[in-house]
Amino acid sequence: MRSVFNQPEAVVLASKHLLDGTGRLRWVYRELAPTTPQDSGWFLFADNDTEAWNDQPDNFMPLIIETALAIEPSLQNILDLPYGTDLVLDDRLGIKGWWDPKTKTPVWLADGSVDSTFKIVNGEVIEK
Incomplete structure (x- = not known):
């Protein structure tokens, strides 16, 4: 799987509530079969x-990755996770991070106590 950050004009589909300012990012899901x-x-x-x-x-509206990162910079820590990933953003004071809602375990925490489980080497996603 190639990193989404190395794909020209890679996009996410975002709720228009995020774009018009009436909602805050809470949940992300990576669909199994992108069409383009x-x-x-x-x-x-x-x-x-x-x-x-x-x-x-x-x-929903397509957004290039840079625009999605402007909405929530911590997306950079999870966007290369595998297809089928389902995460919830907890951004309470002192707790900010991405959590697996099924297991209730952190995937990435802003305080550095939990780091993502992958790294990107030459555009390829590698499990740590």
Whole structure:
């Protein structure tokens, strides 16, 4: 799997709530089968998205990686995780990080106590 950061114009699909400022990033999911080379497979969901909202494709918009990172810089620590990854952002004071909602374990924490489980070498994702 190539790093999303090395793909020209790689995109994520983001809830419009994130773009209009009515919601904050809360949950991300990496779809198993992106349809185009630019598609990183990532969906970014806001804290105020509902199931009905998520069921409407028009409520999502493609964003280049740089724009997604402007919304939430800590995405750089998780965007190369494998397809099927499902994470929740906890950004409370002193706790900021990405968590696996199924196991309730941290994947990356801003305080450095948990580092991502991969690194990128020559554009390739390598498990540590």
